Amino acid sequence: AQKVTQAQTEISVVEKEDVTLDCVYETRDTTYYLFWYKQPPSGELVFLIRRNSFDEQNEISGRYSWNFQKSTSSFNFTITASQVVDSAVYFCALSDTRGGGKLIFGQGTELSVKP
Amino acid sequence: ETGVTQSPTHLIKTRGQQVTLRCSSQSGHNTVSWYQQALGQGPQFIFQYYREEENGRGNFPPRFSGLQFPNYSSELNVNALELDDSALYLCASSPPPGTDYNEQFFGPGTRLTVL
Numbered sequence: 001a002q003k004v005t006q007a008q009t010e011i012s013v014v015e016k017e018d019v020t021l022d023c024v025y026e027t028r029d030t031t032y033y034l035f036w037y038k039q040p041p042s043g044e045l046v047f048l049i050r051r052n053s054f055d056e057q058n059e060i061s062g063r064y065s066w067n068f069q070k071s072t073s074s075f076n077f078t079i080t081a082s083q084v085v086d087s088a089v090y091f092c093a094l095s096d097t098r099g100g101g102k103l104i105f106g107q108g109t110e111l112s113v114k115p
Numbered sequence: 116e117t118g119v120t121q122s123p124t125h126l127i128k129t130r131g132q133q134v135t136l137r138c139s140s141q142s143g144h145n146t147v148s149w150y151q152q153a154l155g156q157g158p159q160f161i162f163q164y165y166r167e168e169e170n171g172r173g174n175f176p177p178r179f180s181g182l183q184f185p186n187y188s189s190e191l192n193v194n195a196l197e198l199d200d201s202a203l204y205l206c207a208s209s210p211p212p213g214t215d216y217n218e219q220f221f222g223p224g225t226r227l228t229v230l
Binding site: 043 | 146148150156157158159160163171173203205207209218219220221222223224226
């Protein structure tokens, strides 16, 4: 069975702190995709990144970086120098490509960045 | 490029009633997926439509049904509403299942309240 676990329910930091959101996944597939989405208070899920199971290179995009480690089935997300606008719920998700792309989401981590 | 749109934004119904939610996919996308997000939870996959046919279904009862139209827009119908159906219903569009680029882009959601 496929499963995504985000053990951190809520995180609170002060602006300019670095913060890492953890994601652990379970799947028996050898080919799969991992995603991160951001959900601001408005409710719309905003796509941040996709990573496939064959690409373990870490990625950096501005203040965002992602660390994918197959050995520990983890796909962690780090925000450097956090800002108040980063406050949102962040979801990690897993896709079974054979299933047509349905997304299996974790429970989400609510990040609060205080000024 | 037009994003995913959903209507209505908010809806209040009573137990036992029926509801129809609507979604227009992003330009160039022919696959639509529906998700239910209960308060404080991650989105749960309901079903996906591709070429006007259901292409995968999550663990939801038959009273949840859908349609996809030739212009790729979609409807989600829920019969015999129950209190637990109260949730944010998210629609997402994506390219055809199995393609390498398979990010799903989400609409703003419909907030359904069942009294």
